Amino acid sequence: xxxxxxxxxxxxxxxxxxxxRIEDGNxxxxxxxxxxxxxxxxxxxEAEVAGIRxxxxxxxxLLAGMVGSNIGWRSVPYVAAPAGLTxxxxxxxxxxxxTAIVPGLSYRDGLHADVMRGEEVQLxxxxxxxxxxxxxxxxxxxxxxxWATLQAGAILSFxxxxxxxxxxxxxxxxxxxxxxxxxxxxxxxxxxxxxEGAKRDLAASLFAIRARGVLGIADDVHAASFASGLLIGxxxxxxxxPGEAVHVLADPAxxxxxxxxxxxxxxxxxxxxxxxxxxxxxxxIQELAA
Amino acid sequence: xxxxxxxxxxxxxxxxxxxxRIEDGNxxxxxxxxxxxxxxxxxxxEAEVAGIRxxxxxxxxLLAGMVGSNIGWRSVPYVAAPAGLTxxxxxxxxxxxxTAIVPGLSYRDGLHADVMRGEEVQLxxxxxxxxxxxxxxxxxxxxxxxWATLQAGAILSFxxxxxxxxxxxxxxxxxxxxxxxxxxxxxxxxxxxxxEGAKRDLAASLFAIRARGVLGIADDVHAASFASGLLIGxxxxxxxxPGEAVHVLADPAxxxxxxxxxxxxxxxxxxxxxxxxxxxxxxxIQELAA
Numbered sequence: 001x002x003x004x005x006x007x008x009x010x011x012x013x014x015x016x017x018x019x020x021r022i023e024d025g026n027x028x029x030x031x032x033x034x035x036x037x038x039x040x041x042x043x044x045x046e047a048e049v050a051g052i053r054x055x056x057x058x059x060x061x062l063l064a065g066m067v068g069s070n071i072g073w074r075s076v077p078y079v080a081a082p083a084g085l086t087x088x089x090x091x092x093x094x095x096x097x098x099t100a101i102v103p104g105l106s107y108r109d110g111l112h113a114d115v116m117r118g119e120e121v122q123l124x125x126x127x128x129x130x131x132x133x134x135x136x137x138x139x140x141x142x143x144x145x146x147w148a149t150l151q152a153g154a155i156l157s158f159x160x161x162x163x164x165x166x167x168x169x170x171x172x173x174x175x176x177x178x179x180x181x182x183x184x185x186x187x188x189x190x191x192x193x194x195x196e197g198a199k200r201d202l203a204a205s206l207f208a209i210r211a212r213g214v215l216g217i218a219d220d221v222h223a224a225s226f227a228s229g230l231l232i233g234x235x236x237x238x239x240x241x242p243g244e245a246v247h248v249l250a251d252p253a254x255x256x257x258x259x260x261x262x263x264x265x266x267x268x269x270x271x272x273x274x275x276x277x278x279x280x281x282x283x284x285i286q287e288l289a290a
Numbered sequence: 291x292x293x294x295x296x297x298x299x300x301x302x303x304x305x306x307x308x309x310x311r312i313e314d315g316n317x318x319x320x321x322x323x324x325x326x327x328x329x330x331x332x333x334x335x336e337a338e339v340a341g342i343r344x345x346x347x348x349x350x351x352l353l354a355g356m357v358g359s360n361i362g363w364r365s366v367p368y369v370a371a372p373a374g375l376t377x378x379x380x381x382x383x384x385x386x387x388x389t390a391i392v393p394g395l396s397y398r399d400g401l402h403a404d405v406m407r408g409e410e411v412q413l414x415x416x417x418x419x420x421x422x423x424x425x426x427x428x429x430x431x432x433x434x435x436x437w438a439t440l441q442a443g444a445i446l447s448f449x450x451x452x453x454x455x456x457x458x459x460x461x462x463x464x465x466x467x468x469x470x471x472x473x474x475x476x477x478x479x480x481x482x483x484x485x486e487g488a489k490r491d492l493a494a495s496l497f498a499i500r501a502r503g504v505l506g507i508a509d510d511v512h513a514a515s516f517a518s519g520l521l522i523g524x525x526x527x528x529x530x531x532p533g534e535a536v537h538v539l540a541d542p543a544x545x546x547x548x549x550x551x552x553x554x555x556x557x558x559x560x561x562x563x564x565x566x567x568x569x570x571x572x573x574x575i576q577e578l579a580a
Contacts, residue, residue: 070504078505106505112486112494113501144465144497160501161493162465169459175434175452196402200490201528203451203521204402207434211403211450214360215368215396231493238491 004290007060008052009282011118012067014038021056025283029056037066045073049099062282062289064102065118068093078106078115084154085124085281089288102285107158114160119146122249122274125281127153131272132247137240140274141232141250141258143168147239161235167228176206179213179223186260189222193229194261198237205230232261242266249274294580297350298342299572301408302357304328311346315573319346327356327363335363339389352576354392355408358383368396368405374444375414375571379578392575397448404450409436412539412564415571417443421562422537427530430564431522431540431548433458437529451525457518466496469503469513476550479512483519484551488527495520522551532556539564 006023015036021029031052040048049061068076076093083105092100104117119140126132127150134153140146143164149156171180184190196205209227212218218226236258240246244267248255252271259269296313305326311319321342330338339351358366366383373395382390394407409430416422417440424443430436433454439446461470474480486495499517502508508516526548530536534557538545542561549559 106501108505108507112498113505113507114498115501115504145493159494160497161491162497163493165464166493166496169464173463174455174459199528201451201524202492203435203453203456203525204449204528206456207450207452208402208404211396211405214405215398215403217398217403234491235493238489238494 012065060098068101121281126277129280184228189225190229193226194233197230197233302355350388358391371397411571416567419570474518479515480519483516484523487520487523
């Protein structure tokens with residue numbers, strides 16, 4: 001392995017940004033703020049990057065995520081899956097000789113098409129970190145939940161489900177919004193929702209939330225948990241096969257909900273440290289690019 | 291059949307209201323306005339009804355729809371399906387000796403529960419009018435699309451899918467909203483959406499709209515038609531069996547979209563005159579209540 005000097009990695013999302021100074025594969029300094037791509041004007045990226053170097057060190061930088069999109073610094077072409085870290089490193093978009101943007105991945109299968117930006121570093125890094133086998137199913141829940149099939153350490157195919165966004169829309173607007181204000185909790189109502197969601201009949205199952213409330217079958221205090229179970233259950237049921245191991249990269253709360261749905265629907269969930277996966281992935285890209 | 295005097299029927303929805311003066315089964319006067327239940331205060335119903343009598347005649351009145359809900363004049367208990375017009379007529383909520391509210395229907399099957407208010411008059415009336423067989427599958431598209439299985443002229447079971455509401459939410463809010471502004475049209479993009487929707491994997495298929503746009507696979511001018519096809523296709527695929535005849539009660543534009551999805555997914559669609567169905571249903575209820 002090439003001996004590699006310290007560098008700065010930035011996980012630059014839509015709303016948030018996290019930067020890490022990495023030395024010998026270890027994080028020695030980090031910062032997190034809300035200067036995501038949606039909050040940085042196109043002309044301000046040079047100054048933003050200079051600011052990060054002022055704070056974390058005057059070092060080479062690798063930027064991943066929405067910074068490489070049409071709402072970011074520069075729109076970087078996607079690398080088509082199947083793709084591994086070698087493909088990603090070979091397609092880095094170089095801003096200058098020590099600043100580069102990691103490309104996202106695209107996938108197409110008939111009518112279905114998909115894209116990701118940033119998640120590929122975590123997903124592929126999980127294998128490098130030894131956290132998942134090189135052939136594995138990974139799930140990264142969130143506003144737009146990513147499911148990836150890895151083969152020989154590369155992303156063979158992936159699917160994005162806008163499960164989190166649908167839940168947020170239903171909670172904020174429309175006929176169900178008055179019922180969905182309570183917190184989501186794992187438990188009986190969530191699991192009832194998972195079972196209903198497994199029917200994969202979302203538009204009808206969602207209306208049943210209203211009917212259950214109107215008819216007094218269910219207390220609205222549980223409606224948000226049921227709705228979350230419904231959406232996560234429908235997502236999971238469309239993705240996994242009985243007995244399948246699924247490696248979940250997420251914060252503990254959301255990760256626990258997906259794990260509960262995966263286990264209820266016959267899979268086996270494993271929790272993965274997503275920051276360790278990101279660190280391993282971005283470090284390998286930096287090595288490959290050196 | 292009992293000889294029946296003239297009466298006034300009101301189809302009193304959430305946002306709109308339509309009133310008909312009916313003599314010998316024929317509409318001899320009608321009015322339509324936006325004084326739906328959401329726009330009438332609880333204390334104003336007596337005055338509203340008096341106003342209708344002033345304009346259409348001082349006659350007995352039957353009120354159907356959301357007027358009988360907790361946002362209407364009085365919350366009328368649902369009649370549990372299976373139920374026919376005889377059951378509905380027997381459960382009329384009498385306000386006074388010449389004013390009554392038609393109850394809605396409820397349905398429960400395990401975790402799934404459902405309700406309707408007002409649609410039952412059209413659905414059951416379609417049989418009375420001779421527009422559909424007494425054993426039939428009926429579909430009434432809208433914000434909340436109703437699908438009913440009729441047996442011996444009664445509603446055996448029914449399902450509501452919030453297909454129209456999901457489309458409206460996605461068009462107004464969230465990541466897809468910028469792509470969905472164009473009008474929905476039947477045709478190739480709609481039918482591609484129907485085929486994708488038949489996979490019954492809504493949260494993932496919806497995200498593909500974004501990916502198709504980002505990757506330049508599909509022009510955004512067709513995105514709304516594709517999204518509509520996706521939602522209507524998922525709804526229809528969850529409901530019908532190959533070869534099944536489906537009787538569609540809807541305005542021509544929305545009815546044509548559902549008919550197109552039904553036919554594409556192996557069913558046979560038949561368009562039904564929903565006003566004629568309402569008239570036959572409400573007239574029969576009035577006869578039974580006399």
